[in-house]
Structure formats: C-alpha cells, structure tokens
Amino acid sequence: MAKPNLLIVGAGGVGQVTANKAVQFRDDFGTITLAARNADKLNRIATEICGRWAGGEQVLSVRTLDARNLDEMIALIRDLDAGLVLNVASSYCNRTILDACLETGANYLDTALAEDEFIENIEAPWYSYIEWPRRPKFAERKISAFLGMGFDPGVVNIFCAYGRKHLLDEIDTIDIIDVNAGSHGRYFATNFDADINLREIREDAITWEDKAWKTIPRHSHWMDVSLPEVGTHRVYSMGHDEIQSLAVNFPDTHRITFWMGFGEHYLNVFNVLDNLGLTSSVPVEVDGVKVAPNRLVKALLPDPASLAEGYTGKICIGVELRGRKDGKEKRFFIWSNCDHQENFREVGSQSISYSTGIPVITAARLIANGTWNPQTMVHVEELDPDPFMALMPDVGIAWQMQELPLDGSWPYPAEV
Amino acid sequence: MAKPNLLIVGAGGVGQVTANKAVQFRDDFGTITLAARNADKLNRIATEICGRWAGGEQVLSVRTLDARNLDEMIALIRDLDAGLVLNVASSYCNRTILDACLETGANYLDTALAEDEFIENIEAPWYSYIEWPRRPKFAERKISAFLGMGFDPGVVNIFCAYGRKHLLDEIDTIDIIDVNAGSHGRYFATNFDADINLREIREDAITWEDKAWKTIPRHSHWMDVSLPEVGTHRVYSMGHDEIQSLAVNFPDTHRITFWMGFGEHYLNVFNVLDNLGLTSSVPVEVDGVKVAPNRLVKALLPDPASLAEGYTGKICIGVELRGRKDGKEKRFFIWSNCDHQENFREVGSQSISYSTGIPVITAARLIANGTWNPQTMVHVEELDPDPFMALMPDVGIAWQMQELPLDGSWPYPAEV
Structure with missing residues (x-):
C-alpha cells in the first residue's frame, strides 16, 4: 500500500x-x-x-x-x-x-x-x-x-473500548472527566475558539441514563474529584460529543456522563457575560451597525494560541469505568496527563x-x-x-490505568 | 417680573x-x-x-x-x-x-x-x-x-451651605453619602444612562484633603454605614461633581469625600465587564465593522426608564458634617429619603x-x-x-437633620 x-x-x-x-x-x-x-x-x-x-x-x-x-x-x-x-x-x-x-x-x-x-x-x-x-x-x-x-472525544472513547476488551465484562457507568489545572495568567481566556468554547458552556447538560437522553440545566450537577497530578477540582456535567456516540456503542451502560472542570472565577465571568446577552450569536444593532455580541467578546479576548508561552501546570483527562469482571464489581480509571510547559517547549503549543x-x-x-x-x-x-x-506514547502522550476503591474515593493527592 | x-x-x-x-x-x-x-x-x-x-x-x-x-x-x-x-x-x-x-x-x-x-x-x-x-x-x-x-450634586451642596449657615462655625469634614437600597429585579441595570454611569464607576476616586486633590484607585476605599430607612450598606469613595466645587467654596475644610453604595453583585458585574474591555468607549473591529464595546453593552442593558414600574425600596442621600459650634465639636447628618414605588405612582419614574x-x-x-x-x-x-x-418639600422631597454621636456611629437600624 x-x-x-x-x-x-x-x-x-x-x-x-x-x-x-x-x-x-x-x-x-x-x-x-x-x-x-x-x-x-x-x-x-x-x-x-x-x-x-x-x-x-x-x-x-x-x-x-x-x-x-x-x-x-x-x-x-x-x-x-x-x-x-x-x-x-x-x-x-x-x-x-x-x-x-x-x-x-x-x-x-x-x-x-x-x-x-x-x-x-x-x-x-x-x-x-x-x-x-x-x-x-x-x-x-x-x-x-x-x-x-x-482526546475528548477520541482517546477517551478508545479508553472505553479498552475497558470493554480487557477490564470488564459488563460496564455499568462511564464518567469521562476533563480537568485543566493549568494557569495562563490572564484575567479570562478560552483555551480554544471562543465561539465554540462559550457555546459549549452555554448549553444545557446532556447525559445518557437508563437508555434515555436526559437534559439538565447547565452547571447544575457537579462533583469534586482528586485526579492524578492535578489535585482536587470541581467538575460539572456537560453535554459533549463522546456521550452522543458512546450511548449507541455501549447500549447496555446504565449511565454515561461527561464532566468538565471549571474554576469559580471562570464560571463567574461566563455567567456575567451570558446573563447580559454577551454570549449570544444573534446580532444586535449598535449605533447603526449590526454586531453579534459573542463576536465582540471574541475580538476582546486573547487569541488562544497566544496563551501557550506563559501557560503553566498540567491537565488530566480520563475515564472512570464501573462494572463487573467475572461477576465481581470493579472500578477503574484510565487517563493521561500533559504538562503545558513541556508541550510548549516541544511544539510551541499548550x-x-x-x-x-x-x-x-x-x-x-x-x-x-x-x-x-x-x-x-x-x-x-x-x-x-x-x-x-x-x-x-510514541507520538507524544503516555497513558495509565489503575483499579480504584469501590467506595468512590480517589487515591490521588488533593494538593499538588 | x-x-x-x-x-x-x-x-x-x-x-x-x-x-x-x-x-x-x-x-x-x-x-x-x-x-x-x-x-x-x-x-x-x-x-x-x-x-x-x-x-x-x-x-x-x-x-x-x-x-x-x-x-x-x-x-x-x-x-x-x-x-x-x-x-x-x-x-x-x-x-x-x-x-x-x-x-x-x-x-x-x-x-x-x-x-x-x-x-x-x-x-x-x-x-x-x-x-x-x-x-x-x-x-x-x-x-x-x-x-x-x-440631588447630588445639588441638594447635597445646599445641605453644606445650610450646615455652614446654621449648624457649625467651622466645618472640618464633609462626607456626601448616596445609597440606593432599591431593587429593580433585573440581573444588572444602570439607573441612568449606561455610558455615564459605567464611566463614573470606571474612573479613579478623587477626594479633597489637606487643601489638595488626592487620587486613589477606584473601589479601594470604603466604609459601612447605617442610614435612615435603608439600613447598613457599603459605600465606596468616588470622584463626583460636588467635590469639585465644594473644595473651592469650603476652602478651610480638611477633607471632602463622596461615597456611593454598591452591592457586591453590581461591582462583580462591573469588574468582569471592565476587565474584559467591555466598558471601553474606544471602537474595536468586529467582522469588518467598528463598534465601541460600551455602546454594545448599553444596547443589551435595560433602558433605565423601563426599571421604574417594578422598582421597590428606598434611597437615602445625605451629608455628614463634622466641625465646631461655639468651640464645641459637633457632628450632623442632613438627608432625604425617596421611595421608588411612591415616586412611580406619582410621576411614573423611579x-x-x-x-x-x-x-x-x-x-x-x-x-x-x-x-x-x-x-x-x-x-x-x-x-x-x-x-x-x-x-x-412642597415640590416633592422632605429633608431631615439630626445631630449624631461624635464616636462616628450611626444611630439608625442596621436592617430595614
């Protein structure tokens, strides 16, 4: 070939x-x-x-x-x-x-x-x-x-396939968790295109539960998790791409949820913008011209690529799987970490x-x-x-897998 | 005539x-x-x-x-x-x-x-x-x-003239205090023109002290006061019109300060807008057109006149004067209250x-x-x-005057 x-x-x-x-x-x-x-x-x-x-x-x-x-x-x-x-x-x-x-x-x-x-x-x-x-x-x-x-969607879906192939006979719940513990030092910035990012946060949260789609108000469902190399963070249930296909490809799963970490400051800024109508893509008239508020906000925010140089800290993205192997209940976490500064040194990106x-x-x-x-x-x-x-790992990101306690606790340090 | x-x-x-x-x-x-x-x-x-x-x-x-x-x-x-x-x-x-x-x-x-x-x-x-x-x-x-x-500037300047004429031989300090304890029920709104209002909050604070103008960073100097019929509020030192003329017309005063009450929520929204550049009047380019960010924000905010109907609660604006009468130290407060609902019923305005x-x-x-x-x-x-x-009072607003304790305390209920 x-x-x-x-x-x-x-x-x-x-x-x-x-x-x-x-x-x-x-x-x-x-x-x-x-x-x-x-x-x-x-x-x-x-x-x-x-x-x-x-x-x-x-x-x-x-x-x-x-x-x-x-x-x-x-x-x-x-x-x-x-x-x-x-x-x-x-x-x-x-x-x-x-x-x-x-x-x-x-x-x-x-x-x-x-x-x-x-x-x-x-x-x-x-x-x-x-x-x-x-x-x-x-x-x-x-x-x-x-x-x-x-990575999410993508690698986390593959982690699920790996769990089904090697770790569990039946998967009951899939929790995909994405935490960015990095700091870019700006007052507020989106890590990728502001349009898409703000829209993602703006939308209602969608989960798959008991063979049905459930919609809940955004930011209304959260938990605190302690993940490897990033410590404790509050993560919020969100609608996200991977749930949409995993529900079809893991039809016997009881629940599939995507969780994203947000700091209080980030959500506060988002909520102010959103409550004032500044995340809307519907143009309004201002002094005789039409402007979409979210496009003005994007114009004022830092270019995501410009954040890379000063970005410090790590991210952790992984999948928590619960189910049974040989009739025994099991809980696993499969994840990767990346370090903003290391990635910047290698390819100039966060x-x-x-x-x-x-x-x-x-x-x-x-x-x-x-x-x-x-x-x-x-x-x-x-x-x-x-x-x-x-x-x-050969291309650039290692992954790890660990069996976790069934009581739902996280065996990783709360502070890093 | x-x-x-x-x-x-x-x-x-x-x-x-x-x-x-x-x-x-x-x-x-x-x-x-x-x-x-x-x-x-x-x-x-x-x-x-x-x-x-x-x-x-x-x-x-x-x-x-x-x-x-x-x-x-x-x-x-x-x-x-x-x-x-x-x-x-x-x-x-x-x-x-x-x-x-x-x-x-x-x-x-x-x-x-x-x-x-x-x-x-x-x-x-x-x-x-x-x-x-x-x-x-x-x-x-x-x-x-x-x-x-x-009222401020205006009536508060007249209150100062009244204090000089009737209450004190020498005035040491003038504190003009403006508290709006009303609630319009909206997420965020300005009570008068958004341009002027946001600009006022955006600027550094100016006071007159020891025969000189002093500039301090905005919102950096505050105190909690309990005023008649509105309870306890945090008020912030601001630059404001009346200081600019009182300093000239009361040249022997040691200090003249203007204080405006702001809630935490109000300042939070303001700070988010300001930090993101959304209070600026300097136009930026968005998708090929030029827009002043503060004009877009104004277009999205409620028309101040539209707040009147649902506005509840009261305002209190007054002047605290300290000085001496016949060689004895004295402290006075001269003020007016207005009630949003009463004013609306009378003339359709807050x-x-x-x-x-x-x-x-x-x-x-x-x-x-x-x-x-x-x-x-x-x-x-x-x-x-x-x-x-x-x-x-015949035109529509009564005023009151009271001698206050010299220890700086306020003899009015903290809660209303």
Whole structure:
C-alpha cells in the first residue's frame, strides 16, 4: 500500500500540533500539506516546523483555503491527490470537508462534532444531523471517516473500548472527566475558539441514563474529584460529543456522563457575560451597525494560541469505568496527563491543543499503514483500541490505568 | 417680573420628572416646552403629563431637538423666547446648551458636569475645562447659570451651605453619602444612562484633603454605614461633581469625600465587564465593522426608564458634617429619603430620576420668582439655602437633620 498524501485543514493551535507531529513522523506519509485561510500564519508555522524537525528542508507545504467552500475543498484534495484529510479546522467546516471526501474518495478524520453557527441546544444524539446521514454513502464508496479523534472525544472513547476488551465484562457507568489545572495568567481566556468554547458552556447538560437522553440545566450537577497530578477540582456535567456516540456503542451502560472542570472565577465571568446577552450569536444593532455580541467578546479576548508561552501546570483527562469482571464489581480509571510547559517547549503549543493533535497523528499513522481501515464512517470506540494505545506514547502522550476503591474515593493527592 | 418661559432639554427619566413637576407648578412659569431627539417619546410623555395634571389640556409643548447642534439650540430658545433653560439632557450636551444661553441671554441650569465622550480621568477640578472658562461671560452679560442642581450634586451642596449657615462655625469634614437600597429585579441595570454611569464607576476616586486633590484607585476605599430607612450598606469613595466645587467654596475644610453604595453583585458585574474591555468607549473591529464595546453593552442593558414600574425600596442621600459650634465639636447628618414605588405612582419614574428632577423644579420656581438671581455662573452652595430647603418639600422631597454621636456611629437600624 502506498503511503497516503496528508492534507491537514486548519492552522489554529491543534493544526499547529498536528502539522508538527505529521512532519516528525513524515516517513509514514506521502506529501504533507497544511491548508487554512491565512497565508501569513501558514508560512510562519511551516517555517518554524521545517526548522524544528527537518533542518529547514521544505517537508511541509502550505495552501490557502476556505474550507467552507465545497468546490475549493474538492479541487485542493484532487490537486494534492490527498489520501487522508485531517480536519482540525473550526467545526463549522465539517460539512463541506465530509462532502469533499465523499466526492474525491479521500479518507476523513475530525476531532469534533459539526456545528451550525445559529443553532443551539439541539436534541441528542447530535451526530444524527450532519454525520450519520452520510454514513451509508461512506460505506457504499468504501471510504473511511473517523469521527471525533482528538482526546475528548477520541482517546477517551478508545479508553472505553479498552475497558470493554480487557477490564470488564459488563460496564455499568462511564464518567469521562476533563480537568485543566493549568494557569495562563490572564484575567479570562478560552483555551480554544471562543465561539465554540462559550457555546459549549452555554448549553444545557446532556447525559445518557437508563437508555434515555436526559437534559439538565447547565452547571447544575457537579462533583469534586482528586485526579492524578492535578489535585482536587470541581467538575460539572456537560453535554459533549463522546456521550452522543458512546450511548449507541455501549447500549447496555446504565449511565454515561461527561464532566468538565471549571474554576469559580471562570464560571463567574461566563455567567456575567451570558446573563447580559454577551454570549449570544444573534446580532444586535449598535449605533447603526449590526454586531453579534459573542463576536465582540471574541475580538476582546486573547487569541488562544497566544496563551501557550506563559501557560503553566498540567491537565488530566480520563475515564472512570464501573462494572463487573467475572461477576465481581470493579472500578477503574484510565487517563493521561500533559504538562503545558513541556508541550510548549516541544511544539510551541499548550496542552489543550497538544492533547488534541497527538491522537490525530497517532490515528493517521495507523490509517496510513493500514492497521485501521474500516472503509466506512466510524466512531473510534468501534475500532481495536490496542494498536492505538500502543502507539500514542510514541507520538507524544503516555497513558495509565489503575483499579480504584469501590467506595468512590480517589487515591490521588488533593494538593499538588 | 414676568414669568419666564421654560425650556426643558432632555426626555430621559429626569426629563420626565422635571416636565411633570413643571406642569404641576405651571402657575409659576410662562410656557413650558420639553425638547429632545425622539418625537414619539416626547409625545408619549406630554400626553401622559397633560392627562395627569391638566385633564388633558395642552399645557406642555414638545419640540424635537439635537441639543449638540448649537445653531438648532439657539434657534429654539429664540423661537420659544425661553427665559430659563433646564438642561437635563446627557451631559455630552452641556457645552452647546451653555453657549446657546450665553448667545440668547436665557438663564441656564444643569444637574451634572459636562463630559467629553473619549476623555476619562481628567485632572481635578473638573469644572475648569468647560464651565468655569465661561463664567466671566455669564457675569459680564448678567446671565444666571446654576451648575449641578440635581440631588447630588445639588441638594447635597445646599445641605453644606445650610450646615455652614446654621449648624457649625467651622466645618472640618464633609462626607456626601448616596445609597440606593432599591431593587429593580433585573440581573444588572444602570439607573441612568449606561455610558455615564459605567464611566463614573470606571474612573479613579478623587477626594479633597489637606487643601489638595488626592487620587486613589477606584473601589479601594470604603466604609459601612447605617442610614435612615435603608439600613447598613457599603459605600465606596468616588470622584463626583460636588467635590469639585465644594473644595473651592469650603476652602478651610480638611477633607471632602463622596461615597456611593454598591452591592457586591453590581461591582462583580462591573469588574468582569471592565476587565474584559467591555466598558471601553474606544471602537474595536468586529467582522469588518467598528463598534465601541460600551455602546454594545448599553444596547443589551435595560433602558433605565423601563426599571421604574417594578422598582421597590428606598434611597437615602445625605451629608455628614463634622466641625465646631461655639468651640464645641459637633457632628450632623442632613438627608432625604425617596421611595421608588411612591415616586412611580406619582410621576411614573423611579427615585434616582425623581430625586434629580425635584430639585430642578424647586430651583426653577425660586429663579422664576426672583429669589435666586445671581446674574452670573454659580454653584448652588454659593446661594442662600433657606428658601430652597423651605420649598423642596412642597415640590416633592422632605429633608431631615439630626445631630449624631461624635464616636462616628450611626444611630439608625442596621436592617430595614
């Protein structure tokens, strides 16, 4: 099998990590191209990466692209003869990139659900609007599409598959927990695109329980957890991509919940903005012009990529699984940590971007060598987790697994 | 002396109260006209007022006017043959209205310092930029201009003059205290124009101490006070109009401070907005258009006039004076209370607007009958306080005076 040419779409924080790692492991791929709207940004990233990994040799090409333009997207895939498209652009672009892959036969991978700018609080499962209706076409044309292959969603789904394969005969509950104990030193900032980030926090929380979707008011359900290397944090139940597919692929589970850590200050700022209408995407008239309040807020907030240099501390993302093995009740935690400063030293990005880009290239290497080849649209928990979990540490992130006490306590230090 | 024709400029909350009271006491005046930009608003107010006080008889005329246009302003005064202009418009309009009065010979009254939209944290005394340079011209042409004749500034300055005339031989300290213990039931709102209100809170605090201006960081100096009918509140030192003139007119005072009550929630919302750059008046580019962040915030906040109907609770504004009488140390408090619901029932406005409009018409009646006739520009503490304090209860607001313990304690209930 020939090594596929790679097309990475998106030059934000995740695109930068993905391009770094693609170039580091370039022996696994054909040509590598990074495409996005801003030519200056592309050139800056390419110069930096080729300097870092290839002594300045031009092993990474760049192309300007509007990924929401289907014709442009199709033409670029054809022009590059791309065999694998890594979509790490804004999730507003998923629809056109999916269709361009269907049209050209290129394999597809993304890290987040498709979003529509003016639609919020849609009914679960969220994948049923844009992704799943396209699955029959991917199957029919034998094209692979890997949905949600960042860390969460992505690696956490694979942790669940690992738990089912190796740890438990029956899984009763899945709790996905994401804590960023890092500090960027700014008054307030979002770690990725402010539009998407504020929308995520704005929406009601969705969980899967007793074979049904449950919606609860946002930030109304929380718990305190002590996780490895980050200490004790309050985490809040939220709707999130991975629940939407895990509910389908782990149908006998009693409950699946996603938990995200937020500090009091972060939630306070969010609540003020939201209560005043400043997170809304619906334009209002101000002195004769129309402005979407959330776009003004985004314009005033720091660029997420600019946070990387001063970012300190660690993140911890993992999955708590409860169930039975050989009739005995068991509880496990499978997780990874990343260190903002270490990640910055290696690729110039903070850990939120790093932990999303590493799984993308881990998967891309498995796809390129034929290990993962479903020839249809899949969520990554449907694939064999073992080769992925064996390879991810080599790409950049280690993982750990530990059996936990059944009383629900956390055996990790509360303070770090 | 003929009764002067009144021109009221501005149809916000204060303009509405002023027009109500002008009509109620219309026997003291010639014609009465309310002028502002918005014809619909003017007509609505006029219909309501003529219905309330005159059985629908057209005793209040309205005129559309851009008060920042000097030619328009002059033409309107001439056309109405206005003898007294009551400026209760945005303080961005003071400059043109002052000049129009100088040009036409009409007497002038306002309730707040002139402001320039893009200038903040100017050096004290604030009156030295726009008002005082025009004083020689008012004197020369024998035109009266009454500066800062709302409640604070205004009545509190008159309370100081009363203290000097009747209570103390020497005044050591003046503390002006403004507490709004009312509740409008909204998440966040400003009680008057959001531009001016947020700017006031944004600026450093200025006090007069030991014959010098002192500037301290905003919200850094506070005290808890228990005031009549409103209970205990935390009040913060702020720069405010009245300090700027009292320092000149009470030159032997050791210290003059203005204190405003703010709840924790109010300051929290303000601080979030301010830290994110959302109180700034400097336009930023958002999706190709330029927008001043504070104007977007204003567009999202409730119209201050809309708060009146549901507003409950009371306000207390007063002056604490310390000094000596016949060689003996004394401490006094002189104050007024207003009740939001009572004021709404009477004129359809909340107490912040009411307590500003009542002094305007009290003064206008004294000016109309010749009691106050300085024929130059004055701050109201330069005038005889007695006729004003005798008349204000008749117009709508009573006042009280009490000698207080020298230990600094407040003899009023902490809870109401």
